Amino acid sequence: MNVNNISDSEASLARRTLGFTLQNIFKPILQIILFILCSILFLSFIVIFLALILRGSHTEIDLLNNVLVILPQVIIDGLVRGFLFATIALGYTMVYGVLEFINFAHGEIFMVGAFTGAGFASILNHFGFLKGFPAIPFLIISLLLGMFVSGSLALLTERIAYRRLRNAPRLVPLISALGVSLLLQDLMRMIVTATGLGFNTSYRTPDMGKPWQIAKFIIPDGRQAVMSIDSRSLNFIIAAMIMLIGLNYLVSATKLGKAIRAVAEDRHTASLMGVNVNQIISLTFLIGGALGGAAGVLFGIRVGTIDPYIGFLNGLKAFTAAVLGGIGNITGAMVGGILLGFLEAFVASYLSLFTNGEFAGANYADITAFSILILILIFRPAGLLGETVAQKV
Amino acid sequence: MATWQKFLKSDPVAYFLVTAYALLTTTLLLRYPRTNLATDLIFVLFLGTILILHKSALAKSYKLLISSLILGLALPFFGTLNPFYIDVATFIGIFVVLALGLNVVVGFAGLLDLGYVAFYAVGAYLWAIFSTPQAGQIWPAWSSHFPLAPLWFFLFIPFALIVGAAMGVLLGLPVLRLRGDYLAIVTLGFGEVIRVLATNLDRPINITNGAQGIKSIGRPPLFFAPFFQALGWNLSESQLYQLYFYFLVLIMVGITLVVVRHLNDSRIGRAWTAIREDETAAIAMGVPLVKMKLLAFAVGASFASVMGMLFAAKQLFINPPTFDLIRSISILSMVILGGMGSIPGVILGATLVTLLNLQLLPRVAMELGQLNLPPYIDPTRYQRMIFGLLLILMTIFRSEGILPEDRRQKELHEK
């Protein structure tokens, strides 16, 4: 795994100082914020440019103004999607960094997190506690529950289905992970249909306040373009941000993080140096799983309806995000997730507008992710932030 | 002459037992042709004859004789008595070919392809579009030429083969130079892309007819029907088609089997295995990695494409959900269950999983249904769980499969 600076002997002294720690934590955050702003500017520029070019072929509608009026909301949509992919992608990337193994079941860990949140809310609702429940404690308890359940589940799958395959040919643990993924999908389906939540589980959560208006623009034809964010999405972004900062601190500034990086670098040497490799691998699954679970809880609260198969597509896209950013690289996973989120939001909103409704954007948004994946693999297989690592011979 | 000597030298008791077993199961099957649990069991025992033959040390000519009697005579005759089982047998054949094709990719070359069904979909849509007026929607100017006449079916078989192989190469080219696990994800994505395209490409040009699917797909010509009548066999049209597809599939199984075995016992098969074992050593020995991987991918894809065509013609109707992920997974399960790289293993795996899907699960569901259990226990609805468990258990406890490939045996059979 490649978390900015892997220590050399000189840096290890400086590492202990507070300034270095802060720099290590906040530098990636600043990088991400900068990256978000650049992506917004770049993509907005592209759609406006396209609108100006295509204006001639769409005489019956005012393309430019139609593009502009939804632009602020598309940006917010992209941001929320982006953080979703980023949080799930972290689980893929951490496990890949340590074990060089794609944990197919991670999407389902996310799904289980979402259902843990749904279960908690439904139980509260059942006993009539939900109505008066304050929003912030609800959010925190749901998150902790989701993180606990998903983290433990990830730990358990590693222990049962992956650990004994660690020295098997590469194909074998992948197949096992695929099996876990399928098993969890239907196990959850069985649980939700048996408990009466239903395949499509809709549930209520406490009121989280009004949408927050960020900005208002007047576009050329006089209409207002409002940039606002609803409180659930805002919670999502804030919680995701806090977790990313926490993870960055853990990995880059603590002893545990150092052990994780050591195992990622060379498992055998790390074990010679007294690192308990099994424990660290378990920990990686625990952290990745907990993050995935938290993402699930937040996702569920935001959309309000979930089903046992949500993990599949979201997991696939999050994996794409991890590859996009450079798999094994934590900052890369966030950057990749956010970029993918933006691209998807823009395709979903603008494709049908630009093609006169010939191509339904929402349907093709899913394909965007895979097209990007394939393009990235052709042109920059190491990802945006990844380094090309020579294979060991 | 040599075969005869071998035949005489072999243990007569073994011949007697196997022949008796084959006769017994066949008689029982023909005696009780009604669809029920008992016949299900007899049917499985009947198919088991092939496995027993494979495992026995009897003369090759005898094995061939009994297998062809069972598959070419007894089973089709039984099919005229009960259409359900011949349908099951046809599906077993289709999945045997698909599993053998996927086995080339996964088992021989060690490349995890999770979107295999996409190639199956390509073949199916290819024939579905051209054998119905659907093609006229794509090229309105030529719409009078469509649907194509039934005889075109046979021309489309090589065409589907080429298109499937080309798709395999197109998908493989960017991905196959990368590490194996990326391939798994990209093929998974590709499977989804094909399904999404099939669902959405009814606009701006109606190519796939979207979510409604394509119906009244053309079937191959019944050119032999007059002969049958002349011989005094009065079979209904649906019976004729059933036997027709059964034999078409049987021929495909035979061809696939020969092709796969020939490939495996050649420089190409050895190159695949070498790649699976150690890519770096393989390339250092002069094995062109990308070329060989592409070849594996193309071979697998072309089998799938042709079978997709047969499937479309047999079912008369296809729609996007027919080609969802779970079908790719079930074909993968066949390969894993039987044994990656093992041809007899994969055939067994395909048979068992198809029987599980078409016979065992519906049967259990029916029996459970009489017990007034809540509907969510219906096992036919939990395919993912069943395949998931199968994959986990097989990888952990018996990753070589139930009938693993035996390399030493290969050494003995030298021409």
Place this chain on the structure above:
Amino acid sequence: MLLEAMNLTKLFGGLTAVNNVTFQVERGKIVSVIGPNGAGKTTFFNLLTGIYKPEQGNITFAGRPLRNLRPDQIAKRGISRTFQNIRLFNNMTVLENVLVGMHPRLKIPLWQIILRTKAMLREERQARERAQELLAFVGLEAKHGNLAKNLPYGDQRRLEIARAMASRPKLLLLDEPTAGMNPQETTEATQLIQRLRAELGVTIVLIEHDMQLVMSISEQITVLDSGSKIAEGTAAEIRHNPRVIEAYLGQGSLPNDKPKQQFSSSNT
């Protein structure tokens, strides 16, 4: 000259694994590359076989440049190798391992394989006969049906050599062919290497830590240290070269003393 490598340089991040090395091999010679662990010897082999691309420098083999060729193309041109940490195809039989090595020499097209024509069967039969001959050459003919992973260590080393010879290479690169062998086995391996040249006419470059072996069979010795070539010459010249002795100090003293091997070098 069979092989000419001019000014090869390979970097891994900040580390210069191979630094401006020029290396020439005459046809029919046995040449050794020696140097302390981590000197870049295996990286150098990986450059010659195309597994790594050099940042700088050219390699010419049999008069033709090897630039931009893939490892399999280089193997086809006639450079074959063994690996430091034996890399056989473990779940294939001994015979099959050799047959894979023959891959670049087998020409029969796909359609003939699918139809299993007479020509295909003939080529296959000839290949098997040749593989058996090679196995006999290294003394493994009786074990042709065993799985490679079930062979004892010494046999695995010999099988690797047979596999590498299957493509009829002009140049054979042996990466520590006697690592982990006892003196008896080492003597046998030495004889095998000499027979390879004498009877099959192949030029040999070997990486070796066993100085006795190196000094006894090499006509030319190249010494690498920290990626750079520090000396080149005959056994006698190298034995008394002060830079070589210096490079080896702390690792054991020259000659006749094998450096410690328990931390096998990962020369990547």
